[in-house]
Amino acid sequence: MSEQSRGPEQDGAGEVAERGRYGRRRPRPGLTTAGVVAAGRRVIERDGIEALTMRAVATELGTAPASLYRHVADRDALLLAVLEQIAEGLPVDVPGADPTDRLLRRLVDAHDYMAGQAWVPHILIRGEMVAENAFPFSDACLADLAAAGLPPARAMQAFRACWQLVLGDLLSEHPVRPPREPNQRRTAFASVDPARLPALARVLAELGYSEPGTHCGELATALRALIDGLAGAGRPAPPGE
Numbered sequence: 001m002s003e004q005s006r007g008p009e010q011d012g013a014g015e016v017a018e019r020g021r022y023g024r025r026r027p028r029p030g031l032t033t034a035g036v037v038a039a040g041r042r043v044i045e046r047d048g049i050e051a052l053t054m055r056a057v058a059t060e061l062g063t064a065p066a067s068l069y070r071h072v073a074d075r076d077a078l079l080l081a082v083l084e085q086i087a088e089g090l091p092v093d094v095p096g097a098d099p100t101d102r103l104l105r106r107l108v109d110a111h112d113y114m115a116g117q118a119w120v121p122h123i124l125i126r127g128e129m130v131a132e133n134a135f136p137f138s139d140a141c142l143a144d145l146a147a148a149g150l151p152p153a154r155a156m157q158a159f160r161a162c163w164q165l166v167l168g169d170l171l172s173e174h175p176v177r178p179p180r181e182p183n184q185r186r187t188a189f190a191s192v193d194p195a196r197l198p199a200l201a202r203v204l205a206e207l208g209y210s211e212p213g214t215h216c217g218e219l220a221t222a223l224r225a226l227i228d229g230l231a232g233a234g235r236p237a238p239p240g241e
Contacts, residue, residue, distance in 0.1 A: 031063060033071040037081045044082065048176065049119050052079060080129055086117055087131035092140045099147035100227050103162070106141060108220050111166045118174045121167055148231045158230040165226060169219050179211075 039060040044052050054075055058065040072078040091109040096102035114120060123129060138159065145155035179185065189209050194201035 031061065031067055031071065033081075035061065036068055036071045036078065037085060040078045041082045041085065044119060049079075049122065054078070076129075079123070080131070083120065083123065083129060083131040084133045086120060087133035087137075089113055090134055090137040092136045094140075099144035100231055103141055103144040103148075104220065104223055104227055106137070106144075107162055107166055107223055110137065111169060111219060114166075114170055115174050118170070118176045121170045122176065124167065125171070145231070150231060154230075158227070161230060162223060162226060165223060166219070 036057065039057045040052060043056050043060055047056070052075060054065045054068050057078065058068055061067075068078075072081060090113065091106050094102050094105045094109065096105055141159050141162070142155050145158050146152070150158060186209060189204060192201050192204060
């Protein structure tokens with residue numbers, strides 16, 4: 001039986017559930033849902049997403065795994081609760097009179113915030129979970145695209161394209177763990193053959209090798225070009241044209 005499907009009586013930790021007068025379980029004194037979520041986040045940030053188990057979180061809290069099931073249903077519910085907590089930090093209200101300026105600022109700020117949670121994009125690309133606390137961020141982005149003149153379908157296309165650019169940068173430029181040295185990536189770029197790959201070799205000769213995370217400053221420029229292009233192409237043509 002998997003850990004995710006195991007209930008408190010099936011955990012095997014040996015903890016006897018406390019019961020009230022009418023047989024209802026009472027939460028372990030001092031243990032709260034917020035505390036369980038915070039412990040789960042600590043485990044992920046210290047040991048990686050693969051280390052998140054109910055047993056690991058119980059060890060972090062100094063309790064038995066059975067105690068956790070009174071606060072979260074299973075590992076997936078705990079992971080979603082951690083994602084919801086992180087999503088609360090996404091920027092919504094940002095300064096700027098022009099909607100495309102606000103959109104750019106919000107996306108760049110979201111990127112910078114998520115860069116500190118490098119494991120999150122690896123969960124998002126699975127397509128299995130979404131944090132509802134992220135919806136206000138999406139709503140604000142779509143509202144700015146609508147204010148820029150895009151109809152709903154085009155606004156959604158533009159938002160998806162912008163978010164995919166942000167997500168791609170997070171995945172490629174912000175590894176979950178620092179690369180080991182020596183690493184294959186550095187060796188591969190150093191061995192590019194100019195005769196076979198002349199354009200790549202020319203760029204590398206001029207710019208040199210760069211580690212992941214050194215191109216974040218380019219994201220704002222790329223987003224600006226994308227936003228301006230999508231907003232311009234998505235606006236309805238004036239009457240008579």
